[in-house]
Amino acid sequence: MxxxxxxxxxxxxxxxxxxxxxxxxxxxxxxxxxxxxxxxxxxxxxxxxxxxxxxxxxxxxxxxxxxxxxxxxxxxxxxxxxxxxxxxxxxxxxxxxxxxxxxxxxxxxxxxxxxxxxxxxxxxxxxxxxxxxxxxxxxxxxxxxxxxxxxxxxxxxxxxxxxxxxxxxxxxxxxxxxxxxxxxxxxxxxxxxxxxxxxxxxxxxxxxxxxxxxxxxxxxxxxxxxxxxxxxxxxxxxxKVSKATQATGGNIAFLSRFGELGKLIELELKLIWRHKRTKSIAALSVMFLFYGFIFYTNDTYLEGFGFLIFVGIILSGMPMFNYGQFLPGWQSAHFDGLLTQRISPVQFFTAKYWMMVPVMTLAYILTLPYGFFGHKILLINTAALLYNVGVNVFVIFYFSVYNKERLDLSKSATFNWQGVGASKFVMMLPAMLLPILIYVPFWLLDIPYAGVAAIGGFGLLGIIFQKQLLQWTAKRFVEHKYKLAAGFRQS
Amino acid sequence: MLTITNLQKIYNGTTVVNLPALSIKAGESVGLVGNNGAGKTTLFRMILDLIRPSKGEVYAKDINVMESDAWKTYTGSYLDEGFLIDYLTTEEYFKFIGDLHGLSDGDITERLQPFMDLFNGEILNQRKYIRDFSKGNQKKIGVAAAALSNPELLILDEPFANLDPSSQIRLKNLLKNLREHKHMTMLISSHDLSHVIDVCERIVILEKGQVVQDMQTNENTLHELETYFTV
Structure with missing residues (x-):
């Protein structure tokens, strides 16, 4: 038996x-x-x-x-x-x-x-x-x-x-x-x-x-x-390990000042707080803040720029990479509901944008003390933050329309392969490699600081044109939404 | 209110929905009946712009639903649990929906008043997430949320399923009330023939994606439907 x-x-x-x-x-x-x-x-x-x-x-x-x-x-x-x-x-x-x-x-x-x-x-x-x-x-x-x-x-x-x-x-x-x-x-x-x-x-x-x-x-x-x-x-x-949970956490009054945008951000924050898998992703992101110690304590990495740019992108960008790689799959369980509500696609993504920017900025501020390892790190991390906010967010959004798999949020994130697909690995490459590619020509010309400035410059451009980029993201989303909705309906 | 022209949905060569023409006037309440696989839910999803039609268009107030979001302002809908944000509490969910339609807390309380009988004291002030409610109670929450904005068009998929007998009767009276006093246009699918006839003044029978009968309800309708579905 x-x-x-x-x-x-x-x-x-x-x-x-x-x-x-x-x-x-x-x-x-x-x-x-x-x-x-x-x-x-x-x-x-x-x-x-x-x-x-x-x-x-x-x-x-x-x-x-x-x-x-x-x-x-x-x-x-x-x-x-x-x-x-x-x-x-x-x-x-x-x-x-x-x-x-x-x-x-x-x-x-x-x-x-x-x-x-x-x-x-x-x-x-x-x-x-x-x-x-x-x-x-x-x-x-x-x-x-x-x-x-x-x-x-x-x-x-x-x-x-x-x-x-x-x-x-x-x-x-x-x-x-x-x-x-x-x-x-x-x-x-x-x-x-x-x-x-x-x-x-x-x-x-x-x-x-x-x-x-x-x-x-x-x-x-x-x-x-x-x-x-x-x-x-x-x-x-x-x-069962956990019984039906008591509702926790009230409204975040501060966010309601931002109108519907604030409402959407609040909704997403509650989503993160009230599910096991998203909570463990948040914890994982905190662990990545210590990633710097692996590289910054080693002089061979400190001399160059390439690795430091990579680490800079990861330090402020990891919360976004971790969470963003599954967008909008987190909301797969109520995706139909969201689509029939009065939420425009631009609003939908603007809310996600303004949820990620403060988180990345916070990660940046928390990792500022790494500056003790050298002022160079401060410059690079600042450029990386600008790049993450201006460019990488949209890279993540660009790939988000391929996440058609429904996610079960009640399971923990460790060893959880649900929703992990080839697109996740493809998506990480441009996010991490592009900034280094931008830097390479300046490195060849032997003006590394100009390369760092160029990375930051691209980020600034993205920030200036964020409205257009968000609209472009929303347009892509509308084209793909039927496929997303159909994928999310299959449990 | 709703006009459907040449609407088709084909999955792997099988036609699931095929409607050359169907129109619903403002204030009309239409009941959609048909056995499993008749294409009721697929039709609803195309009306709500959740599925891309293989062919044809759905017009709400003469605007194609695929091209503009305008219909979302006057349409309330509940098809399945996929419409509920299940990690919120009931109050938080109603508040979220209310906010999207610019309703104050007072408005929400007032509009939920007619639902109090249906809720039977089990829905509000429970301090638990929607995902922890039973199926029947989730349905009550979804239907109430759909009606919360006083929509001109209300679309419900099997609202009576999973409800206990008292709740079914209460919901039926509630829907009748909404129709009579708020003049909502309704599109309701159901397997419960007698309920749907009570609520709706027009019945459309769907089979294999096609309209086979389209009739106004009268005292003989129930009998006709029973004959039709007796195999």
Whole structure:
């Protein structure tokens, strides 16, 4: 029975509309999987050599064991951020003559074949073959691998449990997070050396292989914990992580001063605030503000201009790229409604324009402190902001008419490929490359600052002619609106 | 009010809608009946400029709906949940629609007054988003929003579906009232023959995209329709 259910699950993955629609996306996904898989496999086979190089004279296995505890703690953190709870899929079976116990087992087993559980195996297995087997022999190596798998799955179930508790007993989860942070802090202050502890724990397994029973028992315990909890709560409304949400956030009085434009902006801000996927996009955009540290701390990048222009475009433009690449798909669920209301296409896009400009300006202001790395950065970022506001907004608008896929906003943005298509990748190229192309001739003439000024100049031109550009955008939109509306109607 | 000429919609070689001519006078209330796939919703979408016709035109007050947005000022419509902005609360949604038509808060409250019976205390002041309402309640919200601006033309797709019996009767009386007192032109599709005859003075039967009968309602209409649909 559980096998049949798992088969259904497999079919639902294969037949999901996202995977079936776009071949390009499948190819890109496939390449990503191969790429990361390859990296992990490579890491797995060469970890012992790498470790031997960094820590000469120490056993690679001992060093590896020393890192494991950190790894498993970080793993927990990432799971907390990204792993989804597999629950709702049981709804169509609840009224059928299928035992509840089986359904619960199914829900729990279903979580095993996930990215988080399979990827580490690509490191553990090769490392076991290349380092543990030669040093300790086969049977001990298998015990070691068993420990790894058991701890990985233990993490899996531990996290599922705490994540599920979050809605009803947030303090459990909070306490859990505090304990982990405390461990990290103690390690940082060198009061407790996780590395030593980790070495001792996992080293002991190599000495006394029967100890593999401990993590296996832990795993069983975590599984049972989940099982008893779910068994007592098999009602869909209790299994859901978030219940019907209370309405939050009132009117933004300040915006109503701008008339209908303000109304439309307010509508869109509420859209962002009240959906999971848009909220995680907003959070992602904030993370990108720190992108500068990767480049600005490196002198080789600081000397040139090309990379700095690229970073400048990203720093102030990322909120717009992140959100704009799906326009107007965010409103796909009520697109028909918007089209029949008294909103002119020009108004529609003007509102989007005036929502993005302040956000980009804010991103620019927040990243001003990067100027400490050199005054050049200030100049370049200012030019990039002008370019984003004057040109890139319209590049995004230009491509927006190709976003015909309906978006489900209630899902989180991580690992969400819905609505991602070839046009997204094509759209990013001109947005990022054009400013660099503008700069190149000036670079060849060896007058880089003139190049920066030219980028800013193009931006200013765009700002001056924004009315015309908005009208042109609206005209394109009207030509394509039937296709958009038809695409959005298909869920 | 509405004139349709040579309107056709063809999907992959199948003609879904084919109307050589159909016109609706101001103040007329027209009921559209027909089995699933007869092309009712497609016709509505072409009238509302949501689908590009393969051929032909729809004129609202003698202006082609594809060429001007003027019809949006005097048309209220609700076809499906795709017309609701589902992450707003009911009040926020009514306010948004009201603002677009320049209505004050007082106007909105006043115009919703006739809907209070239909709302049955379940729609307003609920502190929840439209997406969390039941299908029937979403329909009530959509119909009320469509009528909020006192439109000259009201277009509703199956307004009685998903409603409980009391709500169906209340909605029926409400629509009759709107017709009689506000002289709204109405275009309503429905599978419920008796309701649609009660509300509409003219019934158009659609089959495979074509008009097969076009009649004024009288005491025999229900019987005629039942005979027609009995296979």
């Amino acid at each position: 559980i096998l049949t259910l798992l088969k259904h699950q497999w079919k639902s993955e294969l037949r999901s509309s996202v995977l079936q629609k776009s071949i390009a996306l499948n190819i890109i996904l496939g390449l990503l999987v191969v790429y990361f898989g390859g990296i992990f496999l490579f890491l797995g086979f060469y970890t012992d050599d790498i470790l031997a190089e960094i820590y000469p004279g120490q056993s690679a296995v001992a060093v590896f064991n020393g890192m494991l505890l950190y790894y498993f703690l970080i793993d927990l953190f990432f799971r907390f951020m990204m792993q989804d709870l597999p629950v709702l899929a049981v709804q169509p079976y609840l009224h059928l003559p299928v035992g509840k116990n089986k359904l619960v087992h199914y829900v729990l087993l279903k979580s095993i074949p996930s990215f988080f559980n399979l990827l580490p195996l690509l490191v553990f297995i090769p490392f076991m073959l290349s380092a543990v087997v030669p040093a300790y022999g086969q049977s001990i190596a298998f015990a070691w691998l068993g420990t790894m798998i058991a701890v990985t799955l233990f993490n899996n179930y531990l996290l599922l449990y705490f994540k599920r508790q979050m809605s009803t007993k947030p303090f459990y989860t909070l306490g859990f997070g505090l304990v982990i942070s405390l461990l990290m802090l103690l390690d940082y202050l060198e009061l407790l050396q996780l590395q030593v502890v980790s070495k001792a724990i996992f080293g002991q397994v190599l000495l006394q292989p029967w100890l593999v029973a401990v993590p296996v028992l832990l795993l069983l315990g975590a599984y049972l914990l989940n099982y008893t909890f779910l068994r007592a709560h098999t009602y869909p409304e209790e299994m």
